[in-house]
Amino acid sequence: MIPVFNYVTGKFDPSIHPLFINLDKTDIPVSRKGQYLRKETAESLSLMLKDFHKDHPEIKISVISATRNFNSQKVIWEEKWTGRRKITGISSINEIKDPVKKGELILQYSSMPGTSRHHWGTDFDINSLNNEYYSKGEGKIIYHWLLNNASKYGFYQPYTAGRDTGYKEEKWHWSYLPLSKQFLQDWNTLYSGNGAGFWKELSFKGVEHVGNLAPIYVNSISSECR
Numbered sequence: 001m002i003p004v005f006n007y008v009t010g011k012f013d014p015s016i017h018p019l020f021i022n023l024d025k026t027d028i029p030v031s032r033k034g035q036y037l038r039k040e041t042a043e044s045l046s047l048m049l050k051d052f053h054k055d056h057p058e059i060k061i062s063v064i065s066a067t068r069n070f071n072s073q074k075v076i077w078e079e080k081w082t083g084r085r086k087i088t089g090i091s092s093i094n095e096i097k098d099p100v101k102k103g104e105l106i107l108q109y110s111s112m113p114g115t116s117r118h119h120w121g122t123d124f125d126i127n128s129l130n131n132e133y134y135s136k137g138e139g140k141i142i143y144h145w146l147l148n149n150a151s152k153y154g155f156y157q158p159y160t161a162g163r164d165t166g167y168k169e170e171k172w173h174w175s176y177l178p179l180s181k182q183f184l185q186d187w188n189t190l191y192s193g194n195g196a197g198f199w200k201e202l203s204f205k206g207v208e209h210v211g212n213l214a215p216i217y218v219n220s221i222s223s224e225c226r
């Protein structure tokens with residue numbers, strides 16, 4: 001397979017990829033060790049956080065999830081698919097017999113492996129995976145600041161409110177557009193050029209039922225991220 005295929009589908013190890021940096025070697029606060037981003041993403045994020053702290057020295061923004069490659073996304077997906085990991089609002093996934101419905105429930109917040117923007121080293125989640133957090137107190141201050149300032153550093157929110165397809169709103173997920181715009185294009189070119197062959201090297205539970213939904217989820221993003 002050509003390298004760009006492996007890159008945009010997350011079939012690589014960011015810890016040994018020369019274009020990635022371990023956030024432990026930067027001044028970016030993280031919730032756990034051993035998280036990676038593209039160097040360009042990390043540099044711009046570091047600048048943005050410095051400026052945020054000038055305005056709000058008392059509030060901490062930390063990265064809680066950065067690059068997840070195919071294998072780590074596959075673990076998340078399959079734990080949800082088999083019911084080992086709970087899906088918000090669903091008591092038992094195993095009671096849902098229609099595999100497409102089951103996939104769509106997981107797809108509210110989790111992407112199929114091979115289709116996540118977290119593969120690219122451009123996207124990361126901050127502070128809390130709960131939209132409510134961003135509606136009051138520190139969370140509200142952070143989100144408001146990001147809406148007004150993040151674009152100056154190249155960061156945009158792909159999963160905004162008001163889209164009628166794709167993942168639900170995610171106020172915690174931000175993308176470094178100077179790089180991610182190209183990776184989105186690459187992903188679409190590879191998907192449309194490969195047809196069913198796209199999934200040949202990307203196996204995970206349920207792919208035969210939901211694989212064809214991937215382009216909808218990949219492309220249902222805010223207009224500024226397209």
Ligand SMILES: [Zn+2]
Pocket residue numbers: 118123124125172173174
């Ligand atoms: Zn995310």
